[in-house]
Amino acid sequence: MHYLRLIRSFIDVAFQNALAYRINFWVSLLHSILDLGTGILALMVLFSQVEAIRGWTLPATLALLGTYLLLGALRRLFIGPSLEALAGMDGEIWVGTFDFTLLRPVNVQFLASVRTWQPLAVLDLLLGAVVLLTASLRLGRALALVQVLYFIVTLLAAVAILYALLLAFSALVFWSPGLLFTWLFNALFQMARYPVGLYPGWLRLVLTWVVPVGVMTTVPAQALAGGLSLGMLLGSLGLAGGLFCGASLLFRTGLRRYASASS
Amino acid sequence: MLEPQIVVRGLSKTYRVPERNPGVGAALRSLIQRSYRSVEAVRDVSFNVAAGEVVGFIGPNGAGKTTTLKMLSGLLHPTAGEVVVMGEVPWERRPAYLRRISMVLGNKSQMLWDIPPLDSFRLLGEIYSVPPAQFRETLDELVALLELAPLLSKPVRTLSLGERMKCELVAGLLHRPAVLFLDEPTLGLDVSTQGRLRRFLGAYNRRNDVTMILTSHYMADVVALCPRVILIHHGILLYDGELDGLAHTLAPFKLIRVGLSSASQCALDLPGGVELLQRTNGSLALRVARELAPRITAQLLNTLPVVDLSVEDPPIEAVIDQIYQGDGDQEARL
Numbered sequence: 036m037h038y039l040r041l042i043r044s045f046i047d048v049a050f051q052n053a054l055a056y057r058i059n060f061w062v063s064l065l066h067s068i069l070d071l072g073t074g075i076l077a078l079m080v081l082f083s084q085v086e087a088i089r090g091w092t093l094p095a096t097l098a099l100l101g102t103y104l105l106l107g108a109l110r111r112l113f114i115g116p117s118l119e120a121l122a123g124m125d126g127e128i129w130v131g132t133f134d135f136t137l138l139r140p141v142n143v144q145f146l147a148s149v150r151t152w153q154p155l156a157v158l159d160l161l162l163g164a165v166v167l168l169t170a171s172l173r174l175g176r177a178l179a180l181v182q183v184l185y186f187i188v189t190l191l192a193a194v195a196i197l198y199a200l201l202l203a204f205s206a207l208v209f210w211s212p213g214l215l216f217t218w219l220f221n222a223l224f225q226m227a228r229y230p231v232g233l234y235p236g237w238l239r240l241v242l243t244w245v246v247p248v249g250v251m252t253t254v255p256a257q258a259l260a261g262g263l264s265l266g267m268l269l270g271s272l273g274l275a276g277g278l279f280c281g282a283s284l285l286f287r288t289g290l291r292r293y294a295s296a297s298s
Numbered sequence: 299m300l301e302p303q304i305v306v307r308g309l310s311k312t313y314r315v316p317e318r319n320p321g322v323g324a325a326l327r328s329l330i331q332r333s334y335r336s337v338e339a340v341r342d343v344s345f346n347v348a349a350g351e352v353v354g355f356i357g358p359n360g361a362g363k364t365t366t367l368k369m370l371s372g373l374l375h376p377t378a379g380e381v382v383v384m385g386e387v388p389w390e391r392r393p394a395y396l397r398r399i400s401m402v403l404g405n406k407s408q409m410l411w412d413i414p415p416l417d418s419f420r421l422l423g424e425i426y427s428v429p430p431a432q433f434r435e436t437l438d439e440l441v442a443l444l445e446l447a448p449l450l451s452k453p454v455r456t457l458s459l460g461e462r463m464k465c466e467l468v469a470g471l472l473h474r475p476a477v478l479f480l481d482e483p484t485l486g487l488d489v490s491t492q493g494r495l496r497r498f499l500g501a502y503n504r505r506n507d508v509t510m511i512l513t514s515h516y517m518a519d520v521v522a523l524c525p526r527v528i529l530i531h532h533g534i535l536l537y538d539g540e541l542d543g544l545a546h547t548l549a550p551f552k553l554i555r556v557g558l559s560s561a562s563q564c565a566l567d568l569p570g571g572v573e574l575l576q577r578t579n580g581s582l583a584l585r586v587a588r589e590l591a592p593r594i595t596a597q598l599l600n601t602l603p604v605v606d607l608s609v610e611d612p613p614i615e616a617v618i619d620q621i622y623q624g625d626g627d628q629e630a631r632l
Binding site: 037040041044045047048051052130131132134135137138139140141146291 | 373391393395399400407412413417424427
């Protein structure tokens with residue numbers, strides 16, 4: 036309960052911060068619409084030529100785009116802003132204000148992961164939901180309840196994977212505090228816009244097993260479109276659990292290295 | 299002495315810092331093979347602090363004060379030694395421990411920049427699970443003591459350094475810690491603000507019986523607040539005791555000021571063991587070994603046309619300056 040109340044307090048503070056900078060609202064909205072627009076445009080161009088690519092129809096690909104937008108929105112909503120505050124030359128670890136985070140009587144990983152929110156990302160969340168809804172309607176009668184359930188479960192797993200990957204990349208700042216590791220993640224995350232199956236073999240392997248950004252969007256989209264096997268469902272849950280534990284361990288190991296910036 | 303609230307035994311901290319020679323070549327080489335150097339920031343430090351005590355940590359820059367403070371608060375793991383604060387090992391950072399301590403850093407802010415202090419305070423209250431009634435009461439008390447009321451609704455970034463520091467103190471005290479670590483809380487503040495913060499800290503200590511460990515480069519902070527000082531230099535504890543005893547222990551000499559009658563422009567014939575610090579028209583400042591002071595005073599009275607004479611301890615700043623500059627000799631002597 037305490038942790039839920041804390042999250043609410045962080046969101047309250049974030050709203051006040053966001054309202055202090057009004058122009059950001061419009062810029063953010065424009066950014067979201069552009070992101071969505073380019074995504075849909077690319078699909079339109081593609082599917083005006085062909086019916087399906089390697090088994091991916093337009094509605095299934097839309098479901099994937101919706102998942103991608105939703106995950107991106109969640110990242111912008113709190114995971115990204117919270118974790119990115121650690122890294123970089125003005126980051127907490129470099130400057131040493133991470134001292135205060137460590138001194139709080141609250142789990143450090145929790146605090147580091149949820150304390151900064153970007154309320155404007157709710158717009159992205161809505162856009163992602165609209166795209167997903169459109170995809171669902173286009174899938175039409177083929178959509179069974181069990182698919183929706185599978186989709187929700189795999190989406191939650193995808194959120195866990197996203198969080199774990201970002202946490203792991205952020206934990207690297209304990210070894211090199213000045214660097215922003217998340218740019219590497221950004222480049223890879225872009226590739227989650229399209230089904231993993233479309234990429235050449237070696238890249239598919241990387242996106243599935245090494246940095247599993249592909250799994251994050253492909254698996255939920257397949258769940259919604261009805262092409263998900265039980266093995267993949269369990270596999271993505273296992274991957275999410277494993278990555279979450281691994282990233283948490285890495286973060287804790289990094290914490291012990293933190294020497295605190297000198298006075 | 300009461301049961302100690304803080305027990306420190308044989309505390310040491312060695313940092314491993316990368317080093318390289320200047321120049322591009324050395325920079326490139328360091329990409330492949332880094333060399334490290336060990337820096338012993340704190341060496342075998344031991345002391346106790348009783349509940350409610352105010353202890354000043356003094357020492358030059360890089361002496362190990364802040365490192366010691368960070369180990370006491372649980373921010374750093376020591377290389378060796380043990381610390382027990384209120385029955386807890388600080389670096390285990392158990393919530394029960396963190397709820398009972400606080401740290402205020404003069405050079406780092408825990409306030410949220412873009413929103414008014416009150417909102418930062420509320421968030422901290424939530425983080426520390428302070429019950430609403432107690433939060434209100436503590437906040438009112440602190441705001442009154444620090445005269446903060448007009449600032450509560452201004453964004454923190456518009457506050458002056460002194461105003462911000464007051465907010466930092468409120469932020470650090472909202473959860474009513476039993477032990478407060480203060481790392482240079484008056485850094486960069488003007489003289490009158492420094493004085494006001496000192497008076498606040500002193501009053502707060504008396505009123506709430508909070509243990510305070512304070513580091514500062516301003517001797518005025520230490521003189522005003524700390525009946526007891528711990529002097530650390532090169533990571534070694536050089537002195538632990540009353541502030542008044544510091545000069546006595548570490549500066550084994552006295553200053554003798556002598557006023558002479560105007561007729562005496564004669565050559566001085568000073569007794570052995572006396573160092574002439576200053577001579578102006580009609581007055582002398584002399585430094586003598588502490589144990590020689592009575593005999594030399596008598597001798598001066600007998601041999602010189604003295605109209606005025608005083609024997610003083612050297613000023614605390616001078617003693618400390620001598621220790622800071624004395625480096626290794628001082629350690630060897632002690």
